[in-house]
Amino acid sequence: xxxxxxxxxxxxxxxxxxxxxxxxxxxxxxxxxxxxxxxxxxxxxxxxxxxxxxxxxxxxxxxxxxxxxxxxxxxxxxxxxxxxxxxxxxxxxxxxxxxxxxxxxxxxxxxxxxxxxxxxxxxxxxxxxxxxxxxxxxxxxxxxxxxxxxxxxxxxxxxxxxxxxxxxxxxxxxxxxxxxxxxxxxxxxxxxxxxxxxxxxxxxxxxxxxxxxxxxxxxxxxxxxxxxxxxxxxxxxxxxxxxxxxxxxxxxxxxxxxxxxxxxxxxxxxxxxxxxxxxxxxxxxxxxxxxxxxxxxxxxxxxxxxxxxxxxxxxxxxxxxxxx
Amino acid sequence: xxxxxxxxxxxxxxxxxxxxxxxxxxxxxxxxxxxxxxxxxxxxxxxxxxxxxxxxxxxxxxxxxxxxxxxxxxxxxxxxxxxxxxxxxxxxxxxxxxxxxxxxxxxxxxxxxxxxxxxxxxxxxxxxxxxxxxxxxxxxxxxxxxxxxxxxxxxxxxxxxxxxxxxxxxxxxxxxxxxxxxxxxxxxxxxxxxxxxxxxxxxxxxxxxxxxxxxxxxxxx
Numbered sequence: 001x002x003x004x005x006x007x008x009x010x011x012x013x014x015x016x017x018x019x020x021x022x023x024x025x026x027x028x029x030x031x032x033x034x035x036x037x038x039x040x041x042x043x044x045x046x047x048x049x050x051x052x053x054x055x056x057x058x059x060x061x062x063x064x065x066x067x068x069x070x071x072x073x074x075x076x077x078x079x080x081x082x083x084x085x086x087x088x089x090x091x092x093x094x095x096x097x098x099x100x101x102x103x104x105x106x107x108x109x110x111x112x113x114x115x116x117x118x119x120x121x122x123x124x125x126x127x128x129x130x131x132x133x134x135x136x137x138x139x140x141x142x143x144x145x146x147x148x149x150x151x152x153x154x155x156x157x158x159x160x161x162x163x164x165x166x167x168x169x170x171x172x173x174x175x176x177x178x179x180x181x182x183x184x185x186x187x188x189x190x191x192x193x194x195x196x197x198x199x200x201x202x203x204x205x206x207x208x209x210x211x212x213x214x215x216x217x218x219x220x221x222x223x224x225x226x227x228x229x230x231x232x233x234x235x236x237x238x239x240x241x242x243x244x245x246x247x248x249x250x251x252x253x254x255x256x257x258x259x260x261x262x263x264x265x266x267x268x269x270x271x272x273x274x275x276x277x278x279x280x281x282x283x284x285x286x287x288x289x290x291x292x293x294x295x296x297x298x299x300x301x302x303x304x305x306x307x308x309x310x311x312x313x314x315x316x317x318x319x320x321x322x323x324x
Numbered sequence: 325x326x327x328x329x330x331x332x333x334x335x336x337x338x339x340x341x342x343x344x345x346x347x348x349x350x351x352x353x354x355x356x357x358x359x360x361x362x363x364x365x366x367x368x369x370x371x372x373x374x375x376x377x378x379x380x381x382x383x384x385x386x387x388x389x390x391x392x393x394x395x396x397x398x399x400x401x402x403x404x405x406x407x408x409x410x411x412x413x414x415x416x417x418x419x420x421x422x423x424x425x426x427x428x429x430x431x432x433x434x435x436x437x438x439x440x441x442x443x444x445x446x447x448x449x450x451x452x453x454x455x456x457x458x459x460x461x462x463x464x465x466x467x468x469x470x471x472x473x474x475x476x477x478x479x480x481x482x483x484x485x486x487x488x489x490x491x492x493x494x495x496x497x498x499x500x501x502x503x504x505x506x507x508x509x510x511x512x513x514x515x516x517x518x519x520x521x522x523x524x525x526x527x528x529x530x531x532x533x534x535x536x537x538x539x540x541x542x543x544x545x
Binding site: 005008096098099101233 | 389407448450
């Protein structure tokens with residue numbers, strides 16, 4: 001690991017005025033790993049731990065989660081379990097118990113891709129060294145994306161939490177040297193295009209202070225299904241966050257987002273639209289799911305994700321919709 | 325009850341019981357060094373470092389920090405490089421080698437310790453970030469010669485083979501039981517999935533955790 005200057009942030013304004021070449025650290029579970037690999041090499045490290053961006057509040061506007069809340073604490077919060085099960089389930093299917101005790105909500109949303117070429121400094125990678133090339137497009141790409149792929153990058157976004165939060169139309173509150181602002185989580189993540197090194201709509205010095213999930217009474221009928229190479233402690237091959245608004249057996253509204261398949265957490269409004277007004281049954285779910293992979297671009301080893309992601313959504317819809 | 329006082333089950337006294345094994349390992353290292361004189365040069369040439377320009381020392385940020393680590397109830401003042409993890413600090417600076425370095429990247433769980441009562445990975449925790457927090461390592465579980473119920477259960481259930489992952493398994497199991505995730509074998513397996521065992525002692529580990537959880541029910545660990 002390269003040497004760095006360490007500073008514990010005293011106040012938010014102290015943190016955001018730390019200047020260029022600063023990395024913010026919270027739980028550190030992704031950053032320390034990447035610093036050991038020499039993938040990220042900050043000369044200054046600012047610990048956000050002492051700041052007060054904590055607390056889980058449920059009010060009439062929705063759910064407010066402090067960015068420094070630990071994944072484990074949010075996953076097991078009874079209000080989250082009851083009102084937003086998709087968030088709790090996505091968190092509990094992430095990482096391991098130890099990592100969930102360390103990692104923060106904001107940090108989870110900022111985690112970097114697991115692409116093996118990105119993590120290996122001996123390999124070219126447009127995300128790590130812009131313009132150096134993307135070996136994954138023609139190389140080992142079984143784990144890679146089928147949505148949002150460009151000629152520069154096909155790395156998947158690894159967060160389960162982000163998929164659940166995108167399905168719930170969540171908003172991030174940011175604080176930076178120029179003040180505070182809000183950005184929709186779905187727009188916070190950028191498509192790789194020809195600048196895969198730019199991953200977020202975040203400005204120099206900005207930090208995430210709060211995650212806001214707008215009130216949605218029907219979010220209590222939601223769930224997260226994750227398909228992996230092993231049963232636990234593994235990143236997704238495919239995953240689906242499903243939220244259903246049912247009036248009796250009629251689908252009034254729906255939200256669908258998928259993980260393990262996109263260069264960013266991938267929302268599927270087409271599938272949600274196809275469900276609206278239909279009776280919640282196997283046929284309606286299957287018909288809507290058929291449209292899930294429109295626009296997919298498969299690579300040499302990940303073609304299986306097209307059918308797997310459809311089956312993942314179908315099973316998630318069936319479970320959440322109570323259809324056997 | 326008296327048990328062996330070795331790396332596997334923790335070392336209440338860092339000065340005893342460890343010297344023979346450490347001595348043996350260092351002798352082994354010295355021996356292999358004389359047998360492979362050409363190896364260091366070859367290793368340097370094939371190292372990943374070859375293509376990385378090193379920052380000259382004069383440009384390195386000043387990174388030594390004075391800290392106080394509170395480990396197993398004892399305050400330990402240390403001057404550490406800010407890069408030092410809790411894992412390296414307890415093993416190399418405080419000579420408590422019960423906590424094991426497996427992958428050093430947060431993938432195996434061998435380095436699991438408790439910080440403020442919660443199980444965490446010491447390989448991904450910077451020592452400078454743990455000031456004022458209580459660190460508990462495997463050495464801090466037993467009361468004198470009396471093993472912690474989880475340690476005792478691992479012995480009676482034969483919850484290990486080579487023993488390398490065992491301190492991490494035990495620390496993680498203590499956390500798992502405290503969190504209340506021992507309702508079924510499936511739940512134990514899910515909530516212990518961050519601890520890998522290459523020997524495959526999983527069935528006995530699950531048994532040990534069930535036994536210890538039953539014993540600890542209602543008791544403060």
